[in-house]
Amino acid sequence: MTQKIAILGASGYTGAELVRLIATHPSMQVAALSGDRKAGMRMGEVFPHLRHLDLPELQRIEDIDMSGIDLVFCALPHATSQAVIAELPRDLKVVDLSADFRLRDPEAYAKWYGKPHGALDLQQQAVYGLTEFYRGDIRAARLVAGTGCNAATGQYALRPLIAGGLIDLDDIIIDLKTGVSGAGRSLKENLLHAELSEGAHAYAIGGTHRHLAEFDQEFSAIAGRPVKVQFTPHLLPANRGIIATVYVKGDPQAIHGAFETAYADEPFLEVLPFGQAPSTRHVRGSNFCHVGVSGDRIEGRAIVIAALDNLTKGSSGQAIQNANLMLGVEETAGLMLAPVFP
Known part of the structure; x- marks a missing residue:
C-alpha cells in the first residue's frame, strides 16, 4: 500500500x-x-x-x-x-x-x-x-x-551507560561539534561564508543551549534522579554532521561492552571496535550513527564518541x-x- x-x-x-x-x-x-x-x-x-x-x-x-x-x-x-x-x-x-x-x-x-x-x-x-x-x-x-539533533547524538553516547549504572552521573562532559545546516536555511549574518569559514567557535556556553532540556528530561528519567551534564556545542565550517566527544568516569571495557549489547540488534547504530573513533565523513547523508569507545590515560575514565548526520x-x-x-x-x-x- x-x-x-x-x-x-x-x-x-x-x-x-x-x-x-x-x-x-x-x-x-x-x-x-x-x-x-x-x-x-x-x-x-x-x-x-x-x-x-x-x-x-x-x-x-x-x-x-x-x-x-x-x-x-x-x-x-x-x-x-x-x-x-x-x-x-x-x-x-x-x-x-x-x-x-x-x-x-x-x-x-x-x-x-x-x-x-x-x-x-x-x-x-x-x-x-x-x-x-x-x-x-x-x-x-x-x-x-x-x-534535537545534538540531543540525539549525546543520548546515543550515554543512554546505555546511565541505564546500566556504569558511569558517575555527576561527572559527564559533552563536547560537541556541529555543521552549519543545523541552524536552518534562513539568512543569518554569522552564518555567511566569510563569517564562518576557516574557523570554529563555541556557542551557547555555560548551559544555555535548549537541547540541554532534552538531556535533563531523558537522563533524569533513566536514572530516577536529577542528572545534569556539562554541554558545550561548537559550530564547524561544514555543511553536515555532528560529532560528540563525551568524557565519563567508568571502566572503558565495560562501557564498550554495554554499547555492544545495547545496540547489537539496532540497524542504524554501529559500535566500532574498541579504540576506534567515528568520523562525520563516514555517516554523511545516511541514517547511521557510529559510536566509539576509548580508554583515557587517567585510570577509571573513558572517552565515548558518537557521530551522525544532523539532517538525516x-x-x-x-x-x-x-x-x-x-x-x-x-x-x-x-x-x-x-x-x-x-
Whole structure:
C-alpha cells in the first residue's frame, strides 16, 4: 500500500532532506508540499538537486487538502508547529521535526523557550521520537516529536551507560561539534561564508543551549534522579554532521561492552571496535550513527564518541524511521542508503 505524505515546511533543509529520502521509499509518496514564502514554485526551482523528481507544487498550508493524507511531516520553525498541528484533523498522524513537543513538562518548556506552550493537550499526547528507545510508544502514537539533533547524538553516547549504572552521573562532559545546516536555511549574518569559514567557535556556553532540556528530561528519567551534564556545542565550517566527544568516569571495557549489547540488534547504530573513533565523513547523508569507545590515560575514565548526520539521523531520517513504525511498515524502509564518501 502506498502511503500519502504531506510535508509542511518543505522549503527548508529538513524538508528537502525528507523529499530526498522519500524519493526512494518503497511505500511513501509525496502528495503535498508547503512552503508559504515560495508557494506556487516547483520544488526543483527551490532545490535544484531535486529537479529530477515529479513533485507537487509548493502551496500555503491552508490550501492543502488533507483528505486522503496518511501522515504529515511538520518541518516548520520552532514555535510555529504547535499552532499548525492544532488545526490539523485529529485522526491524522503527525511527525514534528521542531522543538515544540519534545518536552513533557509545560514548565520546562516555558523556561527553555521563553513563553507558555500554546497546545498543552497535544504536548501531553506527544511521544518523544528517539526511535530506538521509544518504539512501542511510537507505533501507537498519533503525534511524535522528533529530537534535537545534538540531543540525539549525546543520548546515543550515554543512554546505555546511565541505564546500566556504569558511569558517575555527576561527572559527564559533552563536547560537541556541529555543521552549519543545523541552524536552518534562513539568512543569518554569522552564518555567511566569510563569517564562518576557516574557523570554529563555541556557542551557547555555560548551559544555555535548549537541547540541554532534552538531556535533563531523558537522563533524569533513566536514572530516577536529577542528572545534569556539562554541554558545550561548537559550530564547524561544514555543511553536515555532528560529532560528540563525551568524557565519563567508568571502566572503558565495560562501557564498550554495554554499547555492544545495547545496540547489537539496532540497524542504524554501529559500535566500532574498541579504540576506534567515528568520523562525520563516514555517516554523511545516511541514517547511521557510529559510536566509539576509548580508554583515557587517567585510570577509571573513558572517552565515548558518537557521530551522525544532523539532517538525516538527527532529523529527517529519524522522522521517517518513526513514520515507518507509525504506518506499520518496515522500520528501515527507505533508509538503508550508504553514506556519501568522500
